[in-house]
Amino acid sequence: MAAAACAEAGTKNVSAGTRFAAGLARGENKHNAERDIMAALRRSHGVPLQCKISYVVIPIVEIRQVRRLAATTRAAEMKGRGKGRGRGRAARGMNFLKRKGVAEKVVVYKKWPMLLPSNFARAFAEAGADEWMQHHVNTDFNASARKSAIPVLVHGDEGQGKKERNLLILNWHVMGAQSNSVLFRKFPIAVIRSANLAYSSSGKCLTMEALQTAVVQSLAAVAHPSTAGIRGDATLQYCAGKGDWKFKKEWLCEKKDYSHLAFCRRCKCGQGPDEHWLDSLHLSFNKPEEVSANLHANVPDDLPFRRLQSWHMDMEACDLLHVLWLGAAKDSIGSVLLEIITFDPRFQASVSYDTALSQVATLVQDFCSQYGLDRSIVEELSLQKLHVDSIQYDYPLGLSKGFANKVLCSWAAHFLADTTVPELRRPAVMMWALMSFNYELERNDMFFDEATAKRIYSLGLLYVQLHTMCAKDCLAEHRPRWKVRPRMHSFLCECLCKLANGSKMNPKHFSCWSDEDYIGQSCAIGKARSIHATTIGLRLLQRLCLVLNAELAGP
Ligand SMILES: [Zn+2]
Structure with a gap:
């Protein structure tokens, strides 16, 4: 029944x-x-x-x-209309009143x-x-x-x-x-x-x-x-x-957020001369002994969660979808794609960036079919899709879907695996490191053993370091590539440093995919x-x- x-x-x-x-x-x-x-x-x-x-x-x-006066006027107008609410006949209805700001x-x-x-x-x-x-x-x-x-x-x-x-x-x-x-x-x-x-x-x-x-x-x-x-x-x-950070900020009443120079909930980066948020070489911002105090100073004392036994601010971490696949990796893949069509001999014959990019899109779709993925994950690629209006001035970005970026990175890692072009070697290693990092997370369950945690940390760090090195060099060459955003720090600080500081938890379980x-x-x-x-x-x-x-x- x-x-x-x-x-x-x-x-x-x-x-x-x-x-x-x-x-x-x-x-x-x-x-x-x-x-x-x-x-x-x-x-x-x-x-x-x-x-x-x-x-x-x-x-x-x-x-x-509406205010009372307007409401009365409106009621008078609506008279004789019976129970109908005048849906779809908004010539002088609700929208009119709203426009007047009442x-x-x-x-x-x-x-x-x-x-x-x-x-x-x-x-x-x-x-x-x-x-x-x-x-x-x-x-x-x-x-x-x-x-x-x-x-x-x-x-x-x-x-x-x-x-x-x-x-x-x-x-x-x-x-x-x-x-x-x-x-x-x-x-x-x-x-x-x-x-x-x-x-x-x-x-x-x-x-x-x-x-x-x-x-x-x-x-x-x-x-x-x-x-x-x-x-x-x-x-x-x-x-x-x-x-995402917007919800977290309001839900936890966080004091630091992206609109501040000091935006990180785990560290004091941006507050002293020696703690730059993008220091992927020495990780000078990472001070494990201060993490707990920083985290707790970031939320008010009267936060209701504080009354929940065993709650710790460390449970409120960022997630990989937002900081990596819609953050750092989104910035990387846009540049990787442009570097590929600029330097790879297979695209030298293309007349424009857009034709080369549509060639790439076809290759990615074939790659999807080969691995049993839906071909529509990456439907088209163009300069506009990569947010580039002017090739001279605009930093390329990846797509707006996290999974599409993941697939593109995976394709790029395959495509560049045997490259001999000097300009593409770094992007090749970068994509390999990123996808190996991802593979290790997917392959492992809830907790890592010591060796795995170390390997994941090194792979993630290698990826960020290569991106930063490329960004530095391109800046010197006056080429707009390898955009760097604070999300890269969140990935470094809240995912990688957390592992380095002893966490064995697999961050994939905190991702917001589903x-x-x-x-x-x-x-x-x-x-x-x-x-x-x-x-x-x-x-x-x-x-x-x-x-x-x-x-x-x-x-
Ligand atoms: Zn930090």
């Missing part, structure tokens, strides 16, 4: 955006959309996942569309719907979803080492919801858990439109602080066997926070026609639960 309920409640009502158009075509748009989900929820009594949605009072910014923002305290991890885990266990508890700490370690701890990570990021408005989605997942779809292994905590976030006069995000307090209380309760109530003595253990996916897929569900902007905080949570129910009930 549950299966039938899920099939009906689940798949029909959780599909993404394009249903709007499809519905229009079939003439289904007369349906009251909000009613669909209510009916689906009512029918879903027998479904396995019965998670309570908690309401937590948080401050949010409410956008009042929308006002008010901070109000509201009960906000949240699926707290503690409640969720209990419900999920009761629903018989056992896969998410599987973790190698639980399956391989002996009893004294394991103590029934389930490591969890919390992630937050913004995606685009309806009408291209930003939507912040806070979510969590169990470290290392695998599933077919990212929607089945990552669980939502709260959803809020970015426009609703309230800030104090000093710039602190009050909404996030309140959400974090609720999350911390929930995680604290679920971290002890006596209060967890999951099953047996199982507990959830917070072990890392993920997200998290970005999750945000994308959730936002796509949020664009469904029957979700209204004002209730999206609740509706999206319900829908994501329906997706899980549909999965748990099986085919």
Whole structure:
């Protein structure tokens, strides 16, 4: 019976955006959309996942569309229109009023719907979803080492919801858990439109602080066997926070960020003459004994996380997707591609940069086919795609997708493997070092042994050093190549120096690859026609639960 309920409640009502158009075509748009989900929820009594949605009072910014005077005028205009809200007839409607700047923002305290991890885990266990508890700490370690701890990570990021408005989605997942779809292994905590976030006069995000307090209380309760109530003595253990720097800055109220000269959370680079942030030769900024103090000085004393037992600021590290594949490696691959078409004899016959680059794109696509990858990962290459308007002045950059950059680097490493062109030797070794670094991470599981950690560190360092050397030489030659951005320091400091200072943790587990996916897929569900902007905080949570129910009930 549950299966039938899920099939009906689940798949029909959780599909993404394009249903709007499809519905229009079939003439289904007369349906009251909000009613669909209510009916689906009512029918879903027998479904396995019965998670309570908690309401937590948080401050949010409410956008009042119009001032009273304007509202009265508008009401008068709208008279006689019945219940219709005049959708799509905005000649003198809402947009007109907004343009006049009469929308006002008010901070109000509201009960906000949240699926707290503690409640969720209990419900999920009761629903018989056992896969998410599987973790190698639980399956391989002996009893004294394991103590029934389930490591969890919390992630937050913004995606685009309806009408291209930003939507912040806070979510969590169990470290290392695998599933077919990212929607089945990552669980939502709260959803809020970015426009609703309230800030104090000093710039602190009050909404996030309140959400974090609720999350911390929930995680604290679920971290002890006596209060967890999951099953047996199982507990959830917070072990890392993920997200891009913008989210981290607001979520953790970080004092240092990219807009400051001193931007690094781990070191004091940029503050003294001897600690340059790009010193990849002596790593003068790396002072292991100061790391802990620096990290903790970067967040306020009253940060809710500080009340979570065993929390450490070191758990809030940067991730490889943002600092490497969309950071340093993105800067490298743009230059590598231009150096290849400039110096490699195989491209000497090309009449222009763009023809040579499209030749490269074809080679990359063949490379993808050869290794069973989708040919559309790199669809086209041109100077414009590499952000170059003027070959004299613009530094080339890689593509905007992390995975596409990874594939390009991999291709470049293969292509340059046997090069004899003097100008391409350094790029060849650079790409080899970068891809070997990546290969070692992919090949290894959670923890490295001593030798592997050392090898990974040396490979990463070699890559950064070669990039810096190339940058220095090209600067002397007045050629705009090898852009260097602070993200390169984050890679050096937060990934490589961390390994050098004794960490054996594989940084791939903190990468945001699948998290970005999750945000994308959730936002796509949020664009469904029957979700209204004002209730999206609740509706999206319900829908994501329906997706899980549909999965748990099986085919
Ligand atoms: Zn640093």
